[in-house]
Structure formats: C-alpha cells, structure tokens
Amino acid sequence: MSDRGLIRHIRRPPQVPAPILGCSKLFACIIPIAQIAVGAVHLDDCPRQPYIPIYLIVAGVFSMFLTVLSCLPCTREHEDGTTNPLNRICTAWNSLTSFFLFCWFITGNVWIYSIYEPNYNKNTTNVEPYCDKTLYLFAFWITTLIYILLGLFLAGGCCVLFCFCLCGRADPDDGI
Numbered sequence: 001m002s003d004r005g006l007i008r009h010i011r012r013p014p015q016v017p018a019p020i021l022g023c024s025k026l027f028a029c030i031i032p033i034a035q036i037a038v039g040a041v042h043l044d045d046c047p048r049q050p051y052i053p054i055y056l057i058v059a060g061v062f063s064m065f066l067t068v069l070s071c072l073p074c075t076r077e078h079e080d081g082t083t084n085p086l087n088r089i090c091t092a093w094n095s096l097t098s099f100f101l102f103c104w105f106i107t108g109n110v111w112i113y114s115i116y117e118p119n120y121n122k123n124t125t126n127v128e129p130y131c132d133k134t135l136y137l138f139a140f141w142i143t144t145l146i147y148i149l150l151g152l153f154l155a156g157g158c159c160v161l162f163c164f165c166l167c168g169r170a171d172p173d174d175g176i
Helices: 005-011 018-028 030-041 051-071 087-113 133-167
Strands: none
Touching (some): 030 133, 051 133, 087 133
C-alpha cells in the first residue's frame, strides 16, 4: 500500500491545533458533569427505579475518566514516529473503560425505558411509586440523544463513503 490519499490520513491523521482540541475536550465534559450533578441531587428521588440516579453518576464519572485518559501524553506519538511504551497500557485502559461504558449504557437503557412513562407526582395516593420528573426526563433524553448522535454519525459516514465511491476520490493505487 502506498502512503497517498485517504489511506495516509487514516494511518497518520492530521494534527488538530491545541486550542481546538482543548475546547472539544472541555465541551465533552459538560454532559458527564451534568449527569453527575443531576444523579447526585436526585439520588433518592426515584423509588420506581432507584438505579437511574446511580446510572447517571457512574456514566458521568466513567465518561470523565475516559476524557481525562485521552488527555494523557502516553497516548501520543513521539516526533520521530515511535510510540510511547505506555501506549499499550493506555490503549488497554481506554478499551476497558469504553467496553464498560457500552455495557453500562445498555443497562441504563433497560432501567430507563422499562418504566416509561413513570408517575411524576410524589404526593399522589397511587400505589405506583413515583420518579422525579427532572431526573427521569434528563436520563431519558440523554440516552435518546446518544441514539440520535449515533444515527447521525452512521448516516454521515455512509454519505461520505458513498461520495468517495461516487466521485472516485479514493486513489486506486491505495488498494487494500
């Protein structure tokens, strides 16, 4: 394989300027901080499904951990192109954390969507337990937002791939 065209960018992606990278990581911390805050404030406000606030807190903490892990210098290449010896350890931790977050996300889906739509009124004489409206709707929409973003990324990726194939942008010498 040659080092031209699309394959070169996959092997060695272009470097993102530090201010843009820093802002994107800061932006990536907003939702996990909100998850931790909402989960902690409403820790005892959902007797119908008491694991929802715990789901939010754990998801927020591990998402923050994943973001901080991506900031460590052990994940970067040296100037001469060699990799840091700690790169494999960082990659392993990143993979384990990502796998845990994926499994935790599936678990949270079960807890959130299985009680749709709960009783929001704490003071009713219903036999059915309630769940705080802010807590539930926040967890519901954060989970739904992840599905929406995943769908947009998949659709966008398919469109880009289709455009590359249609326009012939992929270099034929780059064979796989």
